[in-house]
Amino acid sequence: MSGFDETYDYVVVGSGGGSMCSALVMRQAGKSVLVIEKTPHIGGTSARSGGVMWIPNNRFMKRDGVEDSFEKSMTYLEAVSGGRNDTPGSTYERRRTYVEQGTRMVDFLVDQGIKLNRIAYWPDYYDEMPGGSQQGRTVVAELFNVNELGPWKEKLQPNFMTLMAPLDEMLKLQYIKKSWEAKKLAVKMVLRTIGAKLTGKHFITAGGALQGRMLQAAVKAGVEFRTEAPVRELIIEDRTVTGVAIIVDGKPFRIGARLGVLINAGGFSHNQAMRDQYQPGTSAKWTNTIEGDTGEMIQEMMRHGAAIGQMEEMVGNQMSFPPGTANDPVKPVVQGVTASPHCILVDQSGVRYMNEGGSYMAYCKGMLERNREVPAVPSWAIMDQQFMKQYMLAGSMPGSKKPAEWFESGFLKKADSIEELAALIKIDPAALVATVERFNGFVAKNHDDDFNRGDRAYDRWLGDPFHPKNASLGSISEGPFYAMAVVPGDVGTYGGVVTDPQARVLREDGSVIEGLYATGISTASVMGRVYPGAGASVGPSFVWGYVAARHALGAT
Numbered sequence: 103m104s105g106f107d108e109t110y111d112y113v114v115v116g117s118g119g120g121s122m123c124s125a126l127v128m129r130q131a132g133k134s135v136l137v138i139e140k141t142p143h144i145g146g147t148s149a150r151s152g153g154v155m156w157i158p159n160n161r162f163m164k165r166d167g168v169e170d171s172f173e174k175s176m177t178y179l180e181a182v183s184g185g186r187n188d189t190p191g192s193t194y195e196r197r198r199t200y201v202e203q204g205t206r207m208v209d210f211l212v213d214q215g216i217k218l219n220r221i222a223y224w225p226d227y228y229d230e231m232p233g234g235s236q237q238g239r240t241v242v243a244e245l246f247n248v249n250e251l252g253p254w255k256e257k258l259q260p261n262f263m264t265l266m267a268p269l270d271e272m273l274k275l276q277y278i279k280k281s282w283e284a285k286k287l288a289v290k291m292v293l294r295t296i297g298a299k300l301t302g303k304h305f306i307t308a309g310g311a312l313q314g315r316m317l318q319a320a321v322k323a324g325v326e327f328r329t330e331a332p333v334r335e336l337i338i339e340d341r342t343v344t345g346v347a348i349i350v351d352g353k354p355f356r357i358g359a360r361l362g363v364l365i366n367a368g369g370f371s372h373n374q375a376m377r378d379q380y381q382p383g384t385s386a387k388w389t390n391t392i393e394g395d396t397g398e399m400i401q402e403m404m405r406h407g408a409a410i411g412q413m414e415e416m417v418g419n420q421m422s423f424p425p426g427t428a429n430d431p432v433k434p435v436v437q438g439v440t441a442s443p444h445c446i447l448v449d450q451s452g453v454r455y456m457n458e459g460g461s462y463m464a465y466c467k468g469m470l471e472r473n474r475e476v477p478a479v480p481s482w483a484i485m486d487q488q489f490m491k492q493y494m495l496a497g498s499m500p501g502s503k504k505p506a507e508w509f510e511s512g513f514l515k516k517a518d519s520i521e522e523l524a525a526l527i528k529i530d531p532a533a534l535v536a537t538v539e540r541f542n543g544f545v546a547k548n549h550d551d552d553f554n555r556g557d558r559a560y561d562r563w564l565g566d567p568f569h570p571k572n573a574s575l576g577s578i579s580e581g582p583f584y585a586m587a588v589v590p591g592d593v594g595t596y597g598g599v600v601t602d603p604q605a606r607v608l609r610e611d612g613s614v615i616e617g618l619y620a621t622g623i624s625t626a627s628v629m630g631r632v633y634p635g636a637g638a639s640v641g642p643s644f645v646w647g648y649v650a651a652r653h654a655l656g657a658t
């Protein structure tokens with residue numbers, strides 16, 4: 103190793119999900135670590151996110167008596183992700199390692215003083231499959247008083263959720279009109295907020311809480327950070343990665359890494375050229391990832407011969423844009439809308455084409471696939487007055503008067519009959535009427551014969567637990583009727599470089615690029631082409647970060 107301006111034991115590129123977890127493993131072994139981040143903020147999209155990690159067989163499930171095991175988790179992962187030969191990121195060995203090491207990674211974080219917990223009920227997204235869990239396998243951070251970060255507070259990538267409440271409490275709030283539990287939770291939230299103000303605390307939630315806690319632990323453990331320092335190049339000597347080159351004050355600066363370099367630089371959601379190449383028909387304008395998600399480190403690893411996989415995959419998130427929101431950093435997501443009773447999704451020929459209750463990844467994939475046969479981007483959410491009275495829409499409260507500009511701009515279409523609504527959105531009225539009548543027939547018999555919507559626990563979880571018979575099925579029968587365009591946005595890409603069960607980056611011929619590890623959505627996902635449950639992006643970022651550091655230390 104020669105010619106470096108600085109040298110550390112371990113260098114991490116990007117400060118997202120698994121970076122600080124990996125760094126903590128290294129610090130525990132007494133090794134020096136530098137995390138290099140190109141934006142001014144630490145935490146990545148992981149800090150902006152829900153902060154949910156999908157960790158099978160975790161200690162909190164055991165604590166709460168929720169059935170799970172290594173075998174059950176593997177049965178599920180094999181059922182949803184296994185048996186394919188087009189997912190190099192998701193080999194059997196990697197899936198097995200994920201399940202095994204995920205449990206340990208959580209134990210490690212808890213031992214490091216990171217306060218974690220589980221969400222009591224968030225079903226796996228294919229809970230009906232063998233090994234699926236209805237209660238779910240989520241791990242989240244407890245609320246975090248961000249003031250504890252002191253001067254580092256300003257450095258943390260902000261989260262968009264401002265309520266001082268855990269995610270599960272927030273999700274229940276929408277039923278405030280229907281449920282005493284939700285009313286009580288609202289009171290609890292108000293009291294918590296007042297209490298915090300009086301005691302000089304400021305609680306943050308979701309991904310902010312997770313990454314805030316990780317940053318606090320990392321700083322305490324002596325991890326070093328450098329922000330606004332984009333990594334431009336990997337430095338390679340004798341086919342081994344020995345460091346990285348960044349730009350400091352306009353000049354190249356070379357940083358050496360004795361034990362290895364971990365790339366955790368996110369995906370390529372903001373890189374339209376890469377999207378056009380690998381995911382035609384998708385748009386960088388429809389992503390909720392942070393601005394740093396531009397894919398150059400994936401390209402840099404490719405330049406050095408790294409194999410790539412699953413580049414066509416993204417974690418879709420259905421979106422719709424009320425006037426003035428198109429350029430918001432966090433764009434309105436309408437996932438719960440079309441899975442709620444009294445709402446369906448149709449393509450531009452007026453036909454329903456999927457279970458609107460599926461995972462957001464499957465949903466948006468369904469839209470893009472449909473669009474190859476029938477125009478379906480955008481598709482139309484069709485709702486009736488029963489929906490409007492009971493459910494939130496694009497941030498507006500149930501039953502509230504919708505802003506006039508929603509109608510003037512064409513964001514929300516309204517008509518007294520389905521035929522008139524169809525004309526407004528340029529769909530054959532007879533086709534839309536037939537679709538709605540067919541769906542209403544399924545509602546009457548309480549089963550969606552076309553797509554089984556509402557059969558599995560996850561669909562019903564997305565729906566309304568207070569709705570009679572089926573939480574996801576309700577007729578579209580009470581005028582006026584409404585339509586809203588829905589597009590396949592995303593919360594991240596899901597393909598990248600191929601890594602082995604030790605998180606080492608592989609070449610096309612399967613050989614290891616020595617000294618180079620990768621995690622997070624810079625890699626081809628261990629989950630293959632599906633999203634098994636909430637947290638299947640942040641979870642793997644942490645787990646492979648943990649695995650990489652242990653391997654670099656010679657521990658695995």
Ligand SMILES: Cc1cc2nc3c(=O)[nH]c(=O)nc-3n(C[C@H](O)[C@H](O)[C@H](O)COP(=O)(O)OP(=O)(O)OC[C@H]3O[C@@H](n4cnc5c(N)ncnc54)[C@H](O)[C@@H]3O)c2cc1C
Nearest residue numbers: 116118119146147148152154333394594622623637639640
């Ligand atoms: C609103 C929202 C909610 C979400 N909720 C969840 C959830 O609850 N659970 C879940 O699993 N997923 C969720 N996702 C998706 C998930 O957040 C991301 O897929 C995940 O955070 C990616 O983590 P990562 O560690 O791979 O990358 P990131 O957390 O994005 O970190 C990558 C970092 O690398 C930096 N970087 C990039 N290039 C360079 C470079 N050249 N040099 C230096 N630094 C660089 C970036 O600036 C960034 O800070 C959500 C996403 C959004 C937008």
